[in-house]
Amino acid sequence: MLRIFGLLLVFLTSTLLLFAVWSFGPLPEGAKRPRFPRDLDGLRDLSSSLGKYEESHALYTLLLFSTAYLYKQTFAIPGSFFMNLLSGALFGTLRGVALVCTLNAIGASFCFCLSALFAAPIVERYLKTRIENLRVMVNAERDRLWLFLLSARVFPFTPHWLLNISSPFLDVPLRYHASSVFVGLFPYNFLCVRAGTVLAEVRSMSDVFDVWTLSELLTVSLILLLATKYSKKSHQMERKVSDHNVLHGVKMS
Numbered sequence: 001m002l003r004i005f006g007l008l009l010v011f012l013t014s015t016l017l018l019f020a021v022w023s024f025g026p027l028p029e030g031a032k033r034p035r036f037p038r039d040l041d042g043l044r045d046l047s048s049s050l051g052k053y054e055e056s057h058a059l060y061t062l063l064l065f066s067t068a069y070l071y072k073q074t075f076a077i078p079g080s081f082f083m084n085l086l087s088g089a090l091f092g093t094l095r096g097v098a099l100v101c102t103l104n105a106i107g108a109s110f111c112f113c114l115s116a117l118f119a120a121p122i123v124e125r126y127l128k129t130r131i132e133n134l135r136v137m138v139n140a141e142r143d144r145l146w147l148f149l150l151s152a153r154v155f156p157f158t159p160h161w162l163l164n165i166s167s168p169f170l171d172v173p174l175r176y177h178a179s180s181v182f183v184g185l186f187p188y189n190f191l192c193v194r195a196g197t198v199l200a201e202v203r204s205m206s207d208v209f210d211v212w213t214l215s216e217l218l219t220v221s222l223i224l225l226l227a228t229k230y231s232k233k234s235h236q237m238e239r240k241v242s243d244h245n246v247l248h249g250v251k252m253s
Contacts, residue, residue, distance in 0.1 A: 007118035047089040073107020076161035088196020096193040105182035116168035138170045151224035153184025156217040
């Protein structure tokens with residue numbers, strides 16, 4: 001019960017912080033307070049509104065965007081697609097990609113830490129079967145864990161929220177968790193941010209992730225997974241040869 005209370009306290013505190021950043025920031029004349037979008041039309045309106053902030057209050061725009069992004073990532077709230085598009089519209093491709101990759105890694109690390117500290121009762125009650133299945137997969141790839149995590153992050157249909165929440169209970173080191181998020185989500189982030197630079201032309205998610213793009217992501221993920229398997233088999237063969245040589249040496253002596 002104390003852990004649940006602690007999680008609620010962190011959530012409420014973070015919500016108040018986000019509300020404060022949103023409410024008490026500078027407001028250019030003629031501009032409206034930004035509101036979180038529910039669809040692409042709302043995202044275009046938000047992009048236009050924040051564009052006015054960007055012109056006169058670049059640091060505040062960056063602070064507001066970063067706070068909202070970290071809030072979403074920390075509490076595993078869906079919406080990275082919209083936020084990445086918005087990043088491209090506001091900051092351009094290079095700055096936008098660098099920003100969202102960094103925020104992804106930081107937010108996923110916050111989620112990791114919150115889960116480790118407070119989420120055990122929730123995980124035990126609602127995610128036990130999924131965690132057990134993931135544990136079997138992770139333990140099978142323990143020797144090449146980072147490559148395995150990287151392939152999972154590149155895979156376009158991975159439930160990243162589940163990985164963020166469950167990683168502490170799978171004995172995944174935080175450094176592996178954060179770095180695999182930073183590198184593995186780069187292709188997804190790049191595609192979204194690049195599309196955000198021409199936001200007016202985006203009508204649906206399929207405009208960003210068509211069959212060809214998804215095939216490319218699947219191929220990269222498969223290559224990484226095969227590399228993990230090959231590396232594991234090579235390591236096992238080397239170990240067998242080493243054990244055989246040691247055993248043979250003992251017999252000879």
